[in-house]
Amino acid sequence: MVRNIASYVTLTLTILTLLYVSFNSNETIDLSRYSTEGLDLNYTVSIDPDENDDLQASNNSDFVYSPYLGKSFIGFKEALAFKESGGNYFSVNTYGYLGKYQFGASTLKLIGIHNPDSFLKDPELQEKAFIANAARNKWILRRDIKNFVGKRINGVIVTESGILAAAHLAGPGSVKKYLRSYGLDNFADGYGTTIYHYMKRFSGYDTSFVEPDQKAKAI
Incomplete structure (x- = not known):
């Protein structure tokens, strides 16, 4: 009987001690030790909170975005896709632009695609379309690439990847006007994204x- 009472007393004292320590501890965690300040964070695409990427997208994307593709060509096309649609093959925006790279129907016709509905359901064709469109734009802009790469326009060094990204956004004709006006003729799309912005954002990729191919086709 005495042993049982002693056990209960010991248990009670232990619980009271733990409660006292718990409620009276002044120890805090110094979160400043976990700061990322000074680290080289390898992001491919910057985050622009003020931009309006108004998309009507389904949730069926198989896209997995990696920030570690660097300045390779794959890094270029995936960064551009991430900006255009979040990498969603099945995305349709409020202006009717389609797929991972947000193609318009008129551009698709130029590279041999005449059925937008089938195009939207075919990720492999969308990848071929991106390559074909880039090849066609590179041929159209070949002289401008030669004449302007390395020059500075509106504070941004002109690069081939910047030119091709801007051509994807605005078409090669608008890019020619931008370059030959030294940035004065700065096209903006329906969401307010400009050639200047794409020239800067997608600069320096390989x-x-x-x-370059004048007659490039996806099909």
Whole structure:
């Protein structure tokens, strides 16, 4: 009987001690030790909170975005896709632009695609379309690439990848006007995104993989 009472007393004292320590501890965690300040964070695409990427997208994307593709051609096209649609093959925006790279129907016709509905359901064809469109734009802009790469316009060094990204956004004709006006003729799309913005954002990628081709087709 005495042993049982002693056990209960010991248990009670232990619980009271733990409660006292718990409620009276002044120890805090110094979160400043876990700061990322000074680290080289390898992001491919910057985050622009003020931009309006108004998309009507389904949730059926198989896209997995990696920020570690660097300045390779794959890094270029995936960064551009991430900006255009979040990498969603099945995305349709409020202006009717389609797929991972947000193609318009008129551009698709130029590279041999005449059925937008089938195009939207075919990720492999969308990848071929991106390559074909880039090859066609590179041929159209070949002289401008030669004449302007390395020059500074509106504070941004002109690069081939910047030119090709801007051509994807605005068409090669608008890019020619931008370059030859030294940035005065700065096209903006329906969401307010400009050629200047794409020239800056997609600068310095390796797009040598793309061969200029006047008659490039996806099909």
